[in-house]
Amino acid sequence: xxxxxxxxxxxxxSPEAKLAKLGLRTDMxxxxxxxxxxxxxxxxxxxQEACLHGGESSQVEGLxxxxxxxxxxxRQLLVHIADETGDLQLRFMNxxxxxxxxxxxxxxxxxxxxxxxxxxxxxxxxxxxxxxNEGAPLPTSLTPVxxxxxxxxxxxxxxxxxxxxxxxxxxxTLPAELRAEMSLSDFEPSVKLLHYPPQQVDEHALADxxxxxxxxxKFDELLAQxxxxxxxxxxxxxxxxxxxxxxxxxxxxxxxxxxxxLTGAQQRVLDEIRADLxxxxxxxRLLQGDVGSGKTVVSALAAxxxxxxxxxxxxMAPTEILADQHFRKIAAWMEPLGVKVAWLTGxxxxxxxxxxxxxxxxxxxxxxxxxxxxxxxxxxxxKLGLVIVDEQHRFGVGQRxxxxxxxNVDAVPHQLMMSATPIPRTLAMTYYADLEVSVIDELPPGxxxxxxxxxxxxxxxxxxxxxxxxAQEGRQVYWVCPLIEESExxxxxxxxxxxxxxxxxxxxxxxxxxxxxxxxxxxxxxMDAFTAGQVHVLVATTVIEVGVDVPNASLxxxxxxxxxxxxxxxxxxxxVGRGSAASVCLLLYQGPLGGVARQRLMTMRETTDGxxxxxxxLEIRGPGEFLGxxxxxxxxxxxxxxxxxxxxxxQARDVAQDLLxxxxxxxxxxxxxxxxxxLGGKEEFLKV
Ligand code: ADP
Ligand code: MG
Numbered sequence: 001x002x003x004x005x006x007x008x009x010x011x012x013x014s015p016e017a018k019l020a021k022l023g024l025r026t027d028m029x030x031x032x033x034x035x036x037x038x039x040x041x042x043x044x045x046x047x048q049e050a051c052l053h054g055g056e057s058s059q060v061e062g063l064x065x066x067x068x069x070x071x072x073x074x075r076q077l078l079v080h081i082a083d084e085t086g087d088l089q090l091r092f093m094n095x096x097x098x099x100x101x102x103x104x105x106x107x108x109x110x111x112x113x114x115x116x117x118x119x120x121x122x123x124x125x126x127x128x129x130x131x132x133n134e135g136a137p138l139p140t141s142l143t144p145v146x147x148x149x150x151x152x153x154x155x156x157x158x159x160x161x162x163x164x165x166x167x168x169x170x171x172x173t174l175p176a177e178l179r180a181e182m183s184l185s186d187f188e189p190s191v192k193l194l195h196y197p198p199q200q201v202d203e204h205a206l207a208d209x210x211x212x213x214x215x216x217x218k219f220d221e222l223l224a225q226x227x228x229x230x231x232x233x234x235x236x237x238x239x240x241x242x243x244x245x246x247x248x249x250x251x252x253x254x255x256x257x258x259x260x261x262l263t264g265a266q267q268r269v270l271d272e273i274r275a276d277l278x279x280x281x282x283x284x285r286l287l288q289g290d291v292g293s294g295k296t297v298v299s300a301l302a303a304x305x306x307x308x309x310x311x312x313x314x315x316m317a318p319t320e321i322l323a324d325q326h327f328r329k330i331a332a333w334m335e336p337l338g339v340k341v342a343w344l345t346g347x348x349x350x351x352x353x354x355x356x357x358x359x360x361x362x363x364x365x366x367x368x369x370x371x372x373x374x375x376x377x378x379x380x381x382x383k384l385g386l387v388i389v390d391e392q393h394r395f396g397v398g399q400r401x402x403x404x405x406x407x408n409v410d411a412v413p414h415q416l417m418m419s420a421t422p423i424p425r426t427l428a429m430t431y432y433a434d435l436e437v438s439v440i441d442e443l444p445p446g447x448x449x450x451x452x453x454x455x456x457x458x459x460x461x462x463x464x465x466x467x468x469x470x471a472q473e474g475r476q477v478y479w480v481c482p483l484i485e486e487s488e489x490x491x492x493x494x495x496x497x498x499x500x501x502x503x504x505x506x507x508x509x510x511x512x513x514x515x516x517x518x519x520x521x522x523x524x525x526x527m528d529a530f531t532a533g534q535v536h537v538l539v540a541t542t543v544i545e546v547g548v549d550v551p552n553a554s555l556x557x558x559x560x561x562x563x564x565x566x567x568x569x570x571x572x573x574x575x576v577g578r579g580s581a582a583s584v585c586l587l588l589y590q591g592p593l594g595g596v597a598r599q600r601l602m603t604m605r606e607t608t609d610g611x612x613x614x615x616x617x618l619e620i621r622g623p624g625e626f627l628g629x630x631x632x633x634x635x636x637x638x639x640x641x642x643x644x645x646x647x648x649x650x651q652a653r654d655v656a657q658d659l660l661x662x663x664x665x666x667x668x669x670x671x672x673x674x675x676x677x678x679l680g681g682k683e684e685f686l687k688v
Contacts, residue, residue, distance in 0.1 A: 013151065015152070015156055015160070018149060018150070018151055018152045019152070019157075019160060021149055022147070022148070022149050022152070024160075026680060027164035027167050027168045028164075028168055028677060028680065029680070030160055030161045030164035030165075031161065031164050031165055031168055031191060032191075032217075032638075032678075033146060033147070033157075033161060034146075034191075034194050034195070034217065034639070035144035035145055035146050035194065035195065036145060036146065036147050037145050037207070038142035038143060038144055038145060038197060038203070038206070039112065039128070039142065039143045039145060040059075040142055040143070040199075041059055041110075041112060041138065041139050041142075041143045042138055042139055042140060042141070042142065042199045043059060043138065044059050044060060044061045044110065044138065045058050045059065045060060046060070046083055046084070046085040046086070047060050047062060047081075047082070047083050047085050047086040047087060047088050047122070048085035048086045049085070050088070050115050050122075051086060051088075051115060051117075051122050053115070054115050054116060054117050054122070055114065055115070055116070056114065056115070057112065057113060057114050058112070058113075058115060059110060059111070059112040060081070060083065060088065060110070060111055060112075061083065061108065061109070061110045061111075061132070062081035062082050062083040062087070062088065062108070062109065062111075063081060063082060063083075063106060063107065063108055063109075064079055064080070064081050064103055064104065064105050064106060064107045064108075064109060065080050065081065065082050065087065065105065066078075066079070066080040066105065067079050067080075067100065067103055067104060067105055069100070074093070075093075076091060076092060076093050076095075077091070077092040077095045077099065077100060077103075078090070078091055078092075079091075079092070079103045079109075081109060081111065086122070087121075087122075088111075088115070088121075088122045088123065088124065089118075089120060089121060089122065089123040089124075090103075090109075090111055090113075090123070090124050090127055090129065091123050091124070091125045091126070092126060093125075093126070094126075102131060103129075103131075107131055108131065108132055108133065108134060109129050109130065109131055109132065110129060110130045110132050111124055111127040111128070111129040112127055112128050112129070113125070113126065113127030113128065140198070140199060141196035141197055141198055141199065142196065142197045142198075142199065142201070142203075144158065144195050144196065146158070146161070161195065165191075165192070165195070170187065170188040171673070172186055172187045172188070173187065173220070173670060173673040173674040173677055174187070174220075174670065174674070175666070175670060178655070182219070182651065182655070184212075184215070184216050184219060185212045185213055185215070185216040186216075187216065187220070189213070190212070190213035190214075190216040190217065191213075191217075193211075193213045194206075194213050194214065194217070209639070209641070214639070215648070217639045218639045218640040218641075218645055218648055219648055219651065219652060220674070220677075220678060221637060221638065221639050221640055221678060222637070222640050222645070222648055222649055222652035223652040223655055223656055223674060223678075224674055224675055224677075224678030224679050225637065225652070226649075226652045226653050226655075226656035227656045227659065227660065227671055227674065227675055228675060228679055230656050230657070230660055231660065231671075231675075234660070236281065236282055236284060236412075237281045238281070239281060239282060239411070239412050240280060240281065240411045240412070241279070241280060241281050241282035241283070241411045241412050241413065241414055242280075242309070242311055242383075242385050242411045242413075242414075243277075243278055243279060243280040243309075244277040244278060244305050244306050244308075244309040244311060244385055244386065244414065245278050245309055246305065246308040246309040246310075247274055247305050247308060248308035248309075249308065250304045250307055250308045250334075250337055250338075250339065251301060251304040251305055251308050253337050254300070254301065254304050254333060254334065254337060255301060257333065257336075257337070258297065258333070260444065262294075262297070262298075263294065263440075263442050263443075263444055263445070264442060265289075265293070265439075265440045265441050265442035266293075266294055266297070266298050266440055266442075268438075269287060269289075269298055269438035269439070269440055270298050270301055270302070272285070272436075272438045273285060273287070273298070273302050273416065273438065274302075274305060276414065276436065277302065277305050277306070277386065277414055282411075282412040282413065282414050282415060283414035283415060283416065283436070284414075284415050284435055284436065285415070285416055285417070285435065285436045285437070285438060286392070286417045286418075286419065286435045286436070286437045286438070287299070287416060287417065287418045287419075287438050287440070288418075288419055288420070288437060288438065288439045288440070289418075289420065289439065289440030289441070290420055290440075290443070290574075290609070290610035290611070291420045291570065291571060291573075291574025291610060292443060292444075292447065292574055292577060292578055293420075293440040293441075293442070293443055293444075294440065294443075294444055295390075295418045295420075295440060296326060296329065296330070296390075296549075298440070299315065299388045299390070299416055299418060300330050300333060300334070302386060302388065302416055303315065303330075303367050303386060303388065304334070304339075305386075306385040306386040306414075307339060307366045307367065309385065310383070311383050311384065311385025311386065312360075312363060312365065312366055312367070312368065312381050312382060312383050312384050312385060312386075313366070313367050313368070313384075313385060313386040313387075313388065314367075314368045314369075314370075314374055314381065314384060314386070314387050314388065314403065314406070315330070315367070315368070315369045315370075315388040315389075315390065316370060316371065316372070316374045316375070316387070316388070316389050316390065316395075316403055317369075317370075317371060317390040317391065318371070318372075318390070318391050318394035318395060319371065319543065320345050320346075320347065320371055320520050320523065321514075321523060321524075321527060321543055321544065321548060322390065322391070322548065323345060323369060323370050323371045324345075324524060324527070325527075325548060325549060326369050326390065327341065327343050327369040327370075329549075330367070330369060331343075331369075334367065339366050339367060340359070340364055340365050340366050340367070341365070341366070341367045341368075341369060342356050342359045342360060342365035342367070342368045342369070342370075343356065343368075343369055343370060344356045344360070344368060344369070344370035344371075344373045344374055344379070345370050345371045345373045345520070346371060346372065346373045346376075347519070347520035347521075348373070353373075353378075354378075356368075357378050357379060357380075360379060360380065360381055360382070361380050361381070361382055362382060363381075363382030363383050368381075372399065374403060374406070375399055375402040375403050375406065379406060380406065381406050381407055383407075384406055384407035384413045385407075385413055385414065386413055386414045386415075386416065387403050387404055387406075387413045387414070387415050387416070388415075388416045388417075388418070389403065389415070389416070389417045389418065390418045391418065391419060391420070392417035392418060392419050393419050393421050400415075400417070417435075420570075420571065420574070420610060421567055421610075421614060446580045447577055447578070447579075447580070448577070448580065448581070448582045448583065449577070449582075449608060450573060450576060450577040450583045450584065450585050450608055451582070451583070451584050451585070452573065452584075452585045452586075452587065452604050452605050452608070453584070453585075453586055453587065453605065454561070454587045454589055454601045454602075454604075454605060455586055455587065455588055455589070456588075456589065456590075456591055457559075457560075457588050457589060457590045457591075460588065463557060463586055463588065464502070464505050464506070466555075466586075467479070467502075467506065467537060467555065467557065468505075468506055468509070470554070470555045470584075471506070471509050471536040471537060475552070475553075475554045475555055475581060476530065476533065476535070476536060476537075476538070476550065476552050476553040476554065476555075477536065477537045477538070477553065477555040477556070477557070478537075478538050478540060478544065478553055478555070478556045478557070478572075478575055478576065479498065479502060479537055479538065479539045479540070479556075479557045479559070480540055480541070480542070480544070480556065480557065480558040480559060480572055481494050481495040481498050481515075481539065481540065481541050481559055482494060482559045482560030482563055483542060483560065483563045483564055483568075484563075485563075488516075488517075491515075491541060492515060492517055492541075495513060495515045495539060495540075495541050496513070498539050498559070499511060499513040499539040502537060502539060506536075506537060509536040509537060510529075510534060510535045510536050510537070511535070511536065511537045511538075511539060512526045512529060512530055512535035512537070512538045512539065513526065513538075513539045513540075514526045514527060514530075514538060514539070514540045514541070514543060514544065515540070515541040515543060516541055516542075516543045523543070526538070527548075530550060530553075531550050533552060538553075542568065542572070544572070544575060548575050549575075549578060550575070550578070551578040551579035552579055552581075553575060553576055553578070553579075554576050554577070554579060554581040554582070554583040554584070555576065555583065555584050555585075555586075556572065556573060556575060556576045556583075556584070556585045556586070557585075557586045557588060558572060558573075558585070558586070558587050558588065559588045560588065560589065560590060561587035561588060561589050561601060561604075562589045562590060562593055562594075562597040562600075562601065564600075565600070565617070566600050566603060566604070566613055566616065566617040566620065567613070567614065567617055569587070569600065569604050570604070570610055570613050573585045573604070573608070577608070585604075587601055587604060587605075589601060596620060599616075599620060600620070603616050659671050
């Protein structure tokens with residue numbers, strides 16, 4: 001009998017290593033690895049009965065009467081089983097030699113699967129099955145199916161989890177009064193029920209996680225998160241920071257020299273920041289404001305306060321283009337006032353980099369602006385008082401932590417983070433509970449609203465005419481190339497082709513090109529020319545997505561807009577509408593549009609309000625994706641769902657507050673036990 005040979009020699013990986021890959025290292029990890037669904041193996045029906053319910057999943061038991069491998073239409077194993085009431089074929093398209101032996105004639109098997117009436121009678125295709133002895137007892141509870149990984153079978157996982165359940169300490173971490181008061185189920189029975197639900201359990205409640213056992217898990221998880229965040233907040237407040245007390249000569253001269261007045265909203269958030277900076281413990285503040293609301297100048301004024309107080313400030317931006325723009329703008333504001341501003345990015349020549357390091361380390365550089373290069377090893381600040389992170393959602397948690405640790409003083413620097421991506425309330429409460437939030441809810445005056453239109457790709461010629469007319473009127477245009485996620489090379493090619501095509505169709509106009517693969521100096525040259533008005537049309541990839549600020553640009557064309565996400569479209573569109581000219585954004589799309597893409601383009605047409613767009617984005621995508629993997633604190637919420645469990649978030653927050661406030665030894669013990677159980681060693685991530 002031909003038996004398939006394994007194609008490649010498999011590396012032997014221990015079950016422990018496979019479990020670790022799923023994040024299951026300790027017994028408690030295993031015990032809290034809960035099933036994603038269940039199979040009902042508690043009942044066996046006769047083959048006849050199963051045949052009556054064709055199309056449904058059922059479990060039958062019978063003896064193997066025939067076992068053959070056929071080759072038509074393809075190689076497959078057919079096993080016929082029979083009981084007193086009838087017979088049935090089990091069909092396996094993929095199988096091992098060992099299975100052929102295991103299912104020899106005369107063997108008794110229990111098979112579970114969907115019964116179909118095929119050409120050759122009743123059959124189950126790829127059933128799950130088990131070889132049993134006659135009279136073997138049926139399980140009395142549902143069989144758990146766990147989230148698993150490669151090479152980790154359900155039986156192995158089940159055994160590991162069962163063993164762990166025998167070893168752990170089941171003591172409830174929540175005191176009985178609290179459980180009673182909150183009507184929470186006890187920990188041990190809840191966990192056990194979720195692993196092995198009794199036959200008569202409400203399966204819907206299990207599936208939608210509204211079952212009291214699930215509620216207990218979710219509450220515990222959220223409570224651990226709140227406790228940990230609140231403790232981090234306390235720890236932060238107990239740390240010393242330099243009190244940046246002086247809003248002095250520089251701050252005043254700078255604000256007076258600005259070519260505009262701060263908006264009311266800018267002044268309000270500036271006051272909030274100024275008050276924070278005076279505290280002797282580190283500020284941790286998120287400055288939110290829609291694209292174009294004027295966050296940069298507020299952060300520069302915060303930097304001025306640090307400098308006035310005799311400390312250094314650092315501003316980190318996620319891209320070179322953006323960092324460069326900040327550097328020029330802020331240096332132009334501050335250098336005339338006698339401030340030494342240093343510039344640091346990865347693309348600097350070694351010599352220049354070392355010179356920058358020296359300026360930073362000696363303290364001669366009062367303000368340092370740059371990219372990720374700021375968190376490289378060689379960088380050491382003399383007296384870092386304030387760290388500013390622009391477009392903070394672009395950075396990982398670890399990166400922000402590194403920058404904060406760059407100070408050479410005993411005190412932790414103050415931290416100001418900026419983002420145009422508003423964070424809905426429940427998210428803010430769970431992921432950013434240790435952040436103060438300031439919001440700029442007003443745009444500078446004189447901006448005219450952006451008109452957005454969606455246009456079918458096949459009307460490209462009309463769009464090109466429009467671009468031509470706009471350029472004739474002295475307006476500048478961005479032409480954004482399609483996003484091609486699968487291939488950077490292809491994306492580059494498209495950008496180059498688009499540039500050639502437009503240069504060809506727009507005689508007499510200067511068409512520039514900027515993309516991520518260009519050398520920094522080249523990129524800068526193009527951006528400079530565009531800023532100076534020497535380039536009429538700038539063909540660009542998404543490198544211009546964040547922050548880029550050229551107020552005279554008032555027309556934007558986005559090709560294949562259907563491929564971009566909502567927040568990306570909003571960021572891109574935010575590049576226009578920065579001056580007083582009425583701006584237009586044309587979203588070229590290729591039909592037919594899918595439901596989600598249509599929704600996105602409609603949203604873009606209907607509103608320019610970043611908060612509203614974020615709200616709809618969250619609706620379309622759900623919080624996990626919304627935050628991005630890097631922001632989600634390593635998927636710290638496994639069980640709770642922020643959309644449906646908002647009420648539990650509120651309760652967990654209140655309980656956490658109570659446990660930490662007016663702490664008695666009892667309460668302190670509860671906190672420790674609960675955090676140990678739920679977070680183990682994972683707390684570090686929350687402290688950023
Ligand atoms: P964002 O919040 O998106 O980072 P920017 O800080 O880049 O916005 O500001 C957008 C533009 O608005 C810049 O050209 C900036 O100089 C200008 N600006 C900022 N504040 C004001 C204001 N109060 N009045 C007029 N223009 C302003
Ligand atoms: Mg900005």
